[in-house]
Amino acid sequence: AQKITQTQPGMFVQEKEAVTLDCTYDTSDQSYGLFWYKQPSSGEMIFLIYQGSYDEQNATEGRYSLNFQKARKSANLVISASQLGDSAMYFCAMREVASGGSNYKLTFGKGTLLTVNP
Amino acid sequence: GAGVSQSPRYKVAKRGQDVALRCDPISGHVSLFWYQQALGQGPEFLTYFQNEAQLDKSGLPSDRFFAERPEGSVSTLKIQRTQQEDSAVYLCASSLSRLQRGVNEQFFGPGTRLTVL
Numbered sequence: 546a547q548k549i550t551q552t553q554p555g556m557f558v559q560e561k562e563a564v565t566l567d568c569t570y571d572t573s574d575q576s577y578g579l580f581w582y583k584q585p586s587s588g589e590m591i592f593l594i595y596q597g598s599y600d601e602q603n604a605t606e607g608r609y610s611l612n613f614q615k616a617r618k619s620a621n622l623v624i625s626a627s628q629l630g631d632s633a634m635y636f637c638a639m640r641e642v643a644s645g646g647s648n649y650k651l652t653f654g655k656g657t658l659l660t661v662n663p
Numbered sequence: 664g665a666g667v668s669q670s671p672r673y674k675v676a677k678r679g680q681d682v683a684l685r686c687d688p689i690s691g692h693v694s695l696f697w698y699q700q701a702l703g704q705g706p707e708f709l710t711y712f713q714n715e716a717q718l719d720k721s722g723l724p725s726d727r728f729f730a731e732r733p734e735g736s737v738s739t740l741k742i743q744r745t746q747q748e749d750s751a752v753y754l755c756a757s758s759l760s761r762l763q764r765g766v767n768e769q770f771f772g773p774g775t776r777l778t779v780l
Contacts, residue, residue, distance in 0.1 A: 549705075578766075580768065582771075587773070588752060588773055588774045588776075589771055589772070589773045589774070590706070590754065590756070590771035591771075592768040592769070592770070595766045595768060636705050636706075638705075649694075649767075650696060650708040650711055650719065650722075651696075651698075651706075651708070651769060652708070653705030653706050653707070654705050655703075655704055655705050656704075656705050
C-alpha cells in the first residue's frame, strides 16, 4: 500500500503568492515523523521542515509551514511569498518506527513539481 | 566541505559491467542511508548503516547490489553485472544520531547518476 501520496504532479504559482502542496500518509504507528524536502534541478535533496506526530503545534521554518491534520493524516506544505528560486521538486516523506527502534528510513512520495512564474 | 559528498557524479556503464559508487558522509554522523531514485519518482530506500553495521538491506533489489561501510565512515555501493533497469540516481544520506526522537534529519549528497547502456 502506498504510504505517502502526493496528488499534484505539478503546481504553478505567481511570484510573491502563497502555495500549498498536498501530502497524505498512511501508517498504523502512533509515533512517526513527517518531512518535506526540496530537490532543485541540481539533484540534491534539501531538508525544509519537520513535524513529529506528537507535536501539537504546526511546524514553521521561515516561509515554510506545515499544515498538520493528524486525524485526516495530512501534512501539507505551505510556502508563503513564493520566490523564483522556489521552483523545484518537492517531496513529502515519512519516518516510521521500525522493529528494534533504530532503523528510521524515509519513505517518500512521488513529488510535486512547483513552478514559480514571474 | 561540510556536506555529504558522492563520487562519481555521473557514471556510464555497459550492461554487464560492475560499478562502485562512493559516499562520504558528514563527519561524525552515525547513520548512513542509500536510496535509489528512478526518473520522475521519489527516492526509494536501499540500505542502512549504523556505524559499520549494516542493519537493514531490505531495499536492495537483487543480490547484485552490495553495500559496505567498513570503518563506519565512507560507504561504497557496488552493483555487479549492471542491467539497464539499474539506471537511476543513487543518493546517499547521513544523519547524526541513531535515535528516532526529534528532527534528526537526513542530509543528502548530490547523488550519482548511473546510466547503463
